[in-house]
Amino acid sequence: MELLKVENLSVEIGGQKDKVKPVRDVSFSLHKGEVLAIVGESGCGKSMLCKSVIGLLPKSGKITAGSIYAAGTDITHYTERQMEKLRGSFFSMIFQDPLTALDPTCTIGSQIAEAIRVHHKDMTKAEVNARVLDLMHLVGIEEPQERKNLYPYNFSGGMRQRSVMAIALASNPRVLLADEPTTALDVTIQAQILDLLRMIQEELDTATILVSHDLGVVARVADRVAIMYAGKIVEIGTAKEVFYDPRHPYTWGLMQSLPGFSRGKDRLHTIPGMPPSLVHLPKGDAFAARNEYALGIDYEQEPPMFQITKTHYAATWLLDKRAPKIECPIKRGRNDE
Amino acid sequence: MKTNKVVYYLKKLLIFLVSILALSILVFFISRMTPTDPLQSYYGERTEKMSVEEKDRARERLGLNDPIVIQYGKWVQNAFHGEFGISFKYKQDVKIVIGKRIGNTLVLGGVGFILTFVGAILLGVLCATHENSLLDRAISTIGTITSCIPEFWFSLLLIFVFSVIWHVLPSSGAYSVGKEGDLLDRIRHLIMPMIVVIFEHLWYYAYMVRNKLLEEVRSDYVSLFKSVGINRRRIVFGHCLKNIMPTIVSIMAISVPHIIGGTYIVESVFSYPGIGMLSYESARYGDYNMLMVLCMMTGIVIIFCNILGQIINEKIDPRIKANEITERSEVSYGDGQ
Amino acid sequence: MSENILEVSHLTHYFKLNKKVSIKAVDDVSFQVRKGEILGIVGESGSGKSTLARCLMNIYEPKSGKVLFEGIDIFDKKAYRENKKFLQTQRQIIFQDSASSLNQRMKAKDIIAEPLRINHIRTERGSAEAEASFQLKYVGLDDSFLERYPSQMSGGQRQRIAIARGLTTEPDLLIADEPVASLDVSIQAQIINLFKHLQEEHGFSIVFIAHDLSMVEFLCDRVAVMYHGRIVELADTKSLYEEPLHPYTKDLLSAIPIPDPILERKKVRPDYSKTVYDTEGQLKEVKRGHFVLTKEGGEAVENK
Numbered sequence: 021m022e023l024l025k026v027e028n029l030s031v032e033i034g035g036q037k038d039k040v041k042p043v044r045d046v047s048f049s050l051h052k053g054e055v056l057a058i059v060g061e062s063g064c065g066k067s068m069l070c071k072s073v074i075g076l077l078p079k080s081g082k083i084t085a086g087s088i089y090a091a092g093t094d095i096t097h098y099t100e101r102q103m104e105k106l107r108g109s110f111f112s113m114i115f116q117d118p119l120t121a122l123d124p125t126c127t128i129g130s131q132i133a134e135a136i137r138v139h140h141k142d143m144t145k146a147e148v149n150a151r152v153l154d155l156m157h158l159v160g161i162e163e164p165q166e167r168k169n170l171y172p173y174n175f176s177g178g179m180r181q182r183s184v185m186a187i188a189l190a191s192n193p194r195v196l197l198a199d200e201p202t203t204a205l206d207v208t209i210q211a212q213i214l215d216l217l218r219m220i221q222e223e224l225d226t227a228t229i230l231v232s233h234d235l236g237v238v239a240r241v242a243d244r245v246a247i248m249y250a251g252k253i254v255e256i257g258t259a260k261e262v263f264y265d266p267r268h269p270y271t272w273g274l275m276q277s278l279p280g281f282s283r284g285k286d287r288l289h290t291i292p293g294m295p296p297s298l299v300h301l302p303k304g305d306a307f308a309a310r311n312e313y314a315l316g317i318d319y320e321q322e323p324p325m326f327q328i329t330k331t332h333y334a335a336t337w338l339l340d341k342r343a344p345k346i347e348c349p350i351k352r353g354r355n356d357e
Numbered sequence: 358m359k360t361n362k363v364v365y366y367l368k369k370l371l372i373f374l375v376s377i378l379a380l381s382i383l384v385f386f387i388s389r390m391t392p393t394d395p396l397q398s399y400y401g402e403r404t405e406k407m408s409v410e411e412k413d414r415a416r417e418r419l420g421l422n423d424p425i426v427i428q429y430g431k432w433v434q435n436a437f438h439g440e441f442g443i444s445f446k447y448k449q450d451v452k453i454v455i456g457k458r459i460g461n462t463l464v465l466g467g468v469g470f471i472l473t474f475v476g477a478i479l480l481g482v483l484c485a486t487h488e489n490s491l492l493d494r495a496i497s498t499i500g501t502i503t504s505c506i507p508e509f510w511f512s513l514l515l516i517f518v519f520s521v522i523w524h525v526l527p528s529s530g531a532y533s534v535g536k537e538g539d540l541l542d543r544i545r546h547l548i549m550p551m552i553v554v555i556f557e558h559l560w561y562y563a564y565m566v567r568n569k570l571l572e573e574v575r576s577d578y579v580s581l582f583k584s585v586g587i588n589r590r591r592i593v594f595g596h597c598l599k600n601i602m603p604t605i606v607s608i609m610a611i612s613v614p615h616i617i618g619g620t621y622i623v624e625s626v627f628s629y630p631g632i633g634m635l636s637y638e639s640a641r642y643g644d645y646n647m648l649m650v651l652c653m654m655t656g657i658v659i660i661f662c663n664i665l666g667q668i669i670n671e672k673i674d675p676r677i678k679a680n681e682i683t684e685r686s687e688v689s690y691g692d693g694q
Numbered sequence: 695m696s697e698n699i700l701e702v703s704h705l706t707h708y709f710k711l712n713k714k715v716s717i718k719a720v721d722d723v724s725f726q727v728r729k730g731e732i733l734g735i736v737g738e739s740g741s742g743k744s745t746l747a748r749c750l751m752n753i754y755e756p757k758s759g760k761v762l763f764e765g766i767d768i769f770d771k772k773a774y775r776e777n778k779k780f781l782q783t784q785r786q787i788i789f790q791d792s793a794s795s796l797n798q799r800m801k802a803k804d805i806i807a808e809p810l811r812i813n814h815i816r817t818e819r820g821s822a823e824a825e826a827s828f829q830l831k832y833v834g835l836d837d838s839f840l841e842r843y844p845s846q847m848s849g850g851q852r853q854r855i856a857i858a859r860g861l862t863t864e865p866d867l868l869i870a871d872e873p874v875a876s877l878d879v880s881i882q883a884q885i886i887n888l889f890k891h892l893q894e895e896h897g898f899s900i901v902f903i904a905h906d907l908s909m910v911e912f913l914c915d916r917v918a919v920m921y922h923g924r925i926v927e928l929a930d931t932k933s934l935y936e937e938p939l940h941p942y943t944k945d946l947l948s949a950i951p952i953p954d955p956i957l958e959r960k961k962v963r964p965d966y967s968k969t970v971y972d973t974e975g976q977l978k979e980v981k982r983g984h985f986v987l988t989k990e991g992g993e994a995v996e997n998k
Contacts, residue, residue: 061878062849074584079488100589108586120577123596135585177739188585197584206738206905207949208966214951215963233879236951239958259955277883278953279912287890288883288912294848 021092022049023227024073024111024195029086031065031072040298042068044251045086050195055221055228057242057259059235059274061295065251066231070197073229074113075103091194109139111195112188117204118180122172128183129168132156135190155186158223160216178209182216192224199231214240235278239263244331247271250296250306257332266348267334269311275350305337313338313346369664376660377653381436384652385429388645395421395445395643419445432649442646446638451647455632455654461531462631465547466620469554473616474609476559478598481566486593488571500560508557508619512626515549529628550627557619558612566605573597603669611666614659699867699899700727700750705759707742707749719745720756721923724977727867732893732900734914734931736907736946742923743903747871750901751787763867783813786860790872792852796844802826802855803840809863829858833888850881857888868892869901874909886913907950911935916983919943924973929984939986942971 031043042065050056058066071077073088075098087096090110095103115121123131132152137143143151156164159182172180181201188196198217202210218241221228232238238245238259245262247255247270255268266272275281276289293310296302302309308318315337317323326339337343396415400407407415416422420431435442447454480500484493503511520528527533527546536542573579574597582592621633628634632651639647707720719742727733737743748754750761752768760767767773768781786809789795796805806829807822809815817825827837833854844852853873860868870889874882886909892898904910910917911931918928919942927940938944945966952958975989 061880076580076583104586104588106586107584111584112586113580113584115577115580117577121581123578123582123600125600126596134587135582138586138588184581187581190585193585207907208738208945211949211951211963212966234951235879235953236958239953239955240951242955263953263955274879275953277880279883279886279908280952282912286894287887290883290887291880294850294881 022089023052023091024050024229025089026069026073027087027089029069029072029088030084031068031077031081032084033068033078033081035080038299041301042251042298043072046248046251046253047086048246048253048256050227050229052194052227053221053225054243055218055230055241056244056246057230057232057238058246058248058253059232059238060248061233063295063298064248065298066248067199069248070113070199070229070231074107074111074197075100076113108135108191108193110193111197112191112193113197113199114181114184114188114201116200118177118184119204121184122180122187124172127169127171128156128175132168132183132186132190135187139191151190152186155189156183158189158220159183159186160212161186176209177205178212181205181209181213185216185220189220189224189226193226195227195229196221197229197231200233201230202237203232203234210237211240217241235263235274247274250301251298252306252335254307254336255334257329257334261329261332265328265332266350267328267332267339268336269313269338270307271334272349273310281350305335315343369668373660373664377657380656380660381433381649381653382429384649384656385432386425388640388643388648389425389428391640391643395419395645441650444639444647445644446642446647451650454647455635455650458631458635461629462620462624462633465550465554465624465629465631466617469551469620470613470616472551473555473558473562476555477562478566478605480559480563481570482593482598484563484567485570485574497564500563503556504558504560506557508553508622509626511557512549512553512623515552516627519549531630546629550623550629553623554616554620558616562605562609562612565608566601569601569604570597573601603672607666607669609666610662610669613662617655617658697728698726699729699764700901701760701762702726702750703760703762705746705749705756705761707745707754707756709745718742718923720749721973723759723920723923723925725918725925725928727899727901729866729899730893730897731915732889732902732913734910734917735901735903735920736905736910736917737920738905738946740922741920743920744871746920747787747869747901747903750869751785752781779813783809783815783863784865785867785869786863786865787869787871788853788856788860788873790875792849792856792876793844796852796856796859798844800843801840802830802842802844802847805844805855806830806858806862809859813863815863825862826858829862832861833858834884848881849877850884853877853885854888857885861892865898867899867901869903871903872905873902875905882909889913907947919946921971922973924987925977925985926971926973926987927985928977929981933981933984937984939980939984940971941969945969 026049027047029043029046030041033040033042044065046069048056058069060066068077068081072081072083075095077083083096087094089095090106095106098106122128126134129152132155133148136148136151136155140148152168153164156168161167161179161182172183175183201217202213205213214237217228217230220226228241230238230241242259244256244258246253247262247268249270255262255266255271262271263275266275270291273289273291277291279288282288291310292312296306296309302319304320305311305314305318305322308314311318317337323335323337323340325333325335327333328339338346396407396412396419400415413422420428423431432442441451443449444451444454480496484496487493506514516528519526526549528549531546532539532543533546570593574593576597579592579597582596583589620631621636623629624631624633625637632654635647636651636655638644639651703724705720705723706718708716709719710716721742723742723746725733735743735746745754749756752774755769759769761769763781763785766777766781774781800808803823803826806826807817810817810822810825819825819828823840826840830837830839835851835854835858839847839851839855844855847855857873873889874885877885889900889902890913893900902910902914914931916929917931917934918925919934919940920926921942927934927938927943934943935947938947945964948961948963949966972989973987975987977985978988980986980988
C-alpha cells in the first residue's frame with residue numbers, strides 16, 4: 021500500500037482579489053523506501069505542495085479540493101492538534117537554507133533533544149542524550165559528544181544541514197520531505213549531503229520527497245520524478261523513463277536548457293518567455309504559450325494525464341491519438357557522455 | 358581574553374564618569390545663568406521688601422557672591438563629602454527633602470516601568486500570534502491613538518472624567534489629608550498617574566515586540582520545528598520570544614529617560630509629591646542646590662541605562678558574534694562581504 | 695597596445711576581523727584577460743572570487759599587487775585620478791542579486807541612464823530615454839519596460855536591466871559576479887546566451903564569476919579555478935575540463951551531478967570533507983596555456 025497518497029489536490033492562497041493557485045489538481049503516491057523528486061522552476065508550486073501535505077500552509081492558504089492519505093488514513097481535514105501528532109513521527113520536512121533553519125541561540129544537541137522529546141515524553145534524560153548522539157552519528161557528525169554543545173554559528177553550511185536532518189529524523193518519520201536541501205550549498209558539500217540522504221533512506225527505509233530545480237541532483241538520488249509546471253504535475257514516471265524517454269515538451273525544454281545538451285553548439289537552447297503568473301492563468305494548457313509544439317487545442321482545453329506505461333504519465337495533447345507524431349528532440353545515445 | 362573584558366568595562370566606566378562631570382558643569386552653569394532669583398525661593402514674598410544691603414548679605418551667606426567657577430569648585434568639594442547643601446525653599450538638607458519624595462517617584466516610575474514592560478510583551482505577543490486578525494487591528498489602532506495623545510492632556514482628560522464628573526478618584530496628591538498610612542488610599546491616588554505613565558509608552562514597546570516577534574516567527578527554524586511536531590506555542594514562547602528578549606531589553610534600557618521624563622510631567626499635572634514635582638519647582642524658583650542634586654540623579658540614571666543598553670546591544674550584535682565564530686571554528690573561510 | 699585588456703599580478707587582499715585574526719581572501723593572484731575573451735573564475739563560497747571582482751573594480755583596495763587595465767595602474771592614486779572617467783566608464787560590474795543592486799525607487803529608464811548622468815556623458819542617441827530604449831533592445835527587452843520599477847519585473851528581467859545598465863557607458867570590460875546564480879534554469883540559459891551574444895557580436899571582454907561549472911564550461915574561453923584565495927589552475931576551457939590537473943579541480947568537476955541517472959548513480963565520489971588541498975607554490979605552465987599551482991622546486995602535479 022502507498023505510504024502517502026495525494027489525490028486531485030488543489031490549494032489556494034490569498035484573499036478574494038489576488039487568489040493564487042499554487043497547486044492545481046495534483047495526484048501522486050509515494051511508496052515505502054523510495055525517493056520521489058518534484059522538479060520545477062521557482063514559483064511552480066512545488067514547495068507549496070509539500071507544505072500542504074504536512075499542513076504548514078500559510079494562514080491565508082487552504083486546500084480547496086482533493087485529499088491526502090497518510091498510510092491509508094484521510095488526513096485532509098485533520099485539525100492542527102492531530103497534525104502535530106503526525107509531524108515528526110509520520111513525516112517531517114527540511115528546508116533550503118541551513119543557515120537559518122536552526123535556532124541560533126540554542127546548542128545543536130538541545131535542539132535535537134527537543135525534537136526527540138516531542139514524541140517520546142517518557143524518555144529519561146540519559147536515553148534522550150544517547151539518542152542525540154546516535155542521530156548525530158547517523159548524519160555523519162563526528163565527535164558528537166563535544167559537538168552537541170556547539171551553537172549553529174560554530175558549524176559550516178554542510179554541518180548545519182546534517183544537524184537539520186538529525187532534527188527531522190528525531191522521531192523516525194516514515195516520510196521525509198526535503199525542499200531544495202542542497203541548493204544553498206557548494207557542489208562538493210552538495211554531493212556529500214545527497215549521498216547522506218540516499219544512505220539514510222536505505223538504512224532507515226524512509227520514503228523521501230525531494231523538491232529540486234536541479235536535474236543533476238535529481239538524477240543522483242531519485243527513483244521517480246514528477247515535473248511540475250504552473251501548479252500541475254505535467255509528467256511523472258520512473259527516473260529512467262523521465263530522463264531517457266521524456267514525453268512532455270516542458271520536460272524536453274528543461275533538459276535542453278542544460279549546458280551539457282548544447283555542448284559544442286553556439287547557443288544554449290532556451291524555453292522562450294516566462295512561466296505564467298499563478299494569479300491569472302491562461303485558458304487551456306498553461307504551457308502552451310511557451311511550447312513550440314503547441315497544438316490548437318492547447319489554447320482551448322487543458323490536456324488530461326495520458327498514460328504511457330504503468331508508471332509513466334504525461335499531460336500533453338501530443339500523446340493524443342489524433343495528434344501529429346513529434347520526435348523527442350533529445351537524442352541521448354550511449355556515446356552522449 | 359580576560360584583560361580585554363576588563364579594558365572594555367573600564368572604558369565604559371570612564372565614559373560614564375566623564376559624562377557625569379560634563380553634566381554637572383552644564384547644569385551648574387546654566388542654572389546660574391537663568392534669570393531666576395534664588396532669594397525668592399529662600400525668603401519667598403519677603404524678598405520684595407528686603408533692602409539692597411540685606412539682599413547682598415543674604416547672598417553672601419548663601420555663598421552666591423563668589424565667582425561662579427569658585428562656587429562650582431566648592432560644590433564639587435562638598436559633593437565628594439556627601440554634602441549637597443540645603444534647599445533654599447525647604448530650608449532643610451536636600452538629601453532629607455529628596456528622601457521624603459523619592460519613594461513616591463520610585464513607586465510611580467518603577468512600577469509603571471515594570472507594568473509597561475510586562476504589558477508590552479503580553480500585548481505584543483497577543484498581536485503577533487493573531488497577526489492581521491480583527492483583534493490585532495483593533496489593538497493597533499487604539500494603541501496608536503493613545504500614544505499620540507500628549508501626557509498632560511490625557512491626564513487632564515482623566516481628571517475631568519474620574520474626578521470632576523464621577524468623583525471616583527482623587528485628582529491630586531499622593532494621599533488624602535490625615536490618611537498618610539492608608540495603603541488603599543495611596544493606591545487610589547496612584548491609579549490615574551499610573552495609567553497615564555503606562556499608556557503613553559505601552560503601545561510603542563508592544564508594537565516593537567509585535568514586529569520583532571513576527572520577524573522571528575518567520576525564520577526557517579520555526580518551520581523546521583513545526584515540521585517535527587513541536588507545538589506552535591512552545592516554539593513561540595520557548596524560542597522566538599527568548600531570542601528577541603535581549604533586543605527588547607536593550608531598547609527598553611535605552612528608553613528609560615523617556616519614561617522618567619513622562620513621569621515628571623505626570624507628577625506635575627497630578628501635583629503628585631515626587632521628584633518630578635520637586636525638579637520643576639527647584640528650576641522655577643532657582644533652588645540651586647536642590648536642582649543640582651536632582652539633575653545629577655536623573656542624569657546618572659539615564660547615562661547608566663544608556664550605557665547598559667549599549668552593553669546589552671553589543672553583546673547581541675551579530676557582527677560581534679561573527680567575529681567570535683571565525684576565531685573559534687575551523688571552517689572560518691569568509692567570503693568577506 | 696597589448697592584446698590583454700586586464701593584467702593582474704600578485705594581487706593580495708586581507709580582511710581584518712580583529713587585531714589578531716585576518717583572512718586572506720585573495721592571495722597572490724595573477725592572470726590576464728585577453729581582449730574579446732570570456733574568462734571564467736570558478737570556486738566555492740569563500741574562495742575569494744567575489745573579493746577579487748571587487749578589487750578589480752576599485753571597490754576594495756588590495757594590500758598588495760598590481761592591476762593594469764588597458765595599461766593603467768588602477769591602484770596608483772595619480773594614474774587613477776588622471777584616468778578616472780575612463781576607468782569608471784570602461785569597466786562595469788554586474789552583481790548576483792539584481793533585486794538589491796537596483797534602486798527599487800527608480801524606473802528602468804533612469805536606472806539604465808544613470809551611469810551617463812553620473813559621468814556627464816552626452817548621449818549619442820539624443821535623450822537619455824532614447825539611450826535607455828536602445829540598451830533595452832540590446833538585452834532583449836522592449837520599450838514597455840522603460841517605465842517599470844524593478845519590483846514589477848521578474849528575476850530574469852531585472853538581471854537584464856542590470857546588464858543594460860552595465861552596457862550604457864559602452865565599456866570594454868564587463869565583470870559579472872554570479873549573474874545567473876539566483877535565476878531558474880530556463881532563464882539562466884537566456885542570460886548566458888545574452889553574454890555569448892555580447893562577446894561575439896560586440897567584442898566585449900568579460901570576467902564571468904560563477905560556482906556553476908557547467909555554465910562556465912559552455913560560456914567561457916578560459917577558466918581559472920580558485921581555492922582559498924588562490925588560483926590553483928588556469929587553462930583553456932576544453933583543456934581544463936578534459937584534463938584537469940590539480941586535485942581540487944578534479945574533485946570539483948567530479949562533484950557536479952550530471953542529469954543522467956544511470957551514469958550519475960555509477961559515479962563513486964571521494965569524501966571531499968576530509969581533503970585539504972595544498973595552496974603552496976606558484977602557477978607553472980605545464981602545457982601550452984595550462985597553468986597549475988606547483989610547489990616550489992617540486993614536480994608539476996602528476997596527471998594520473
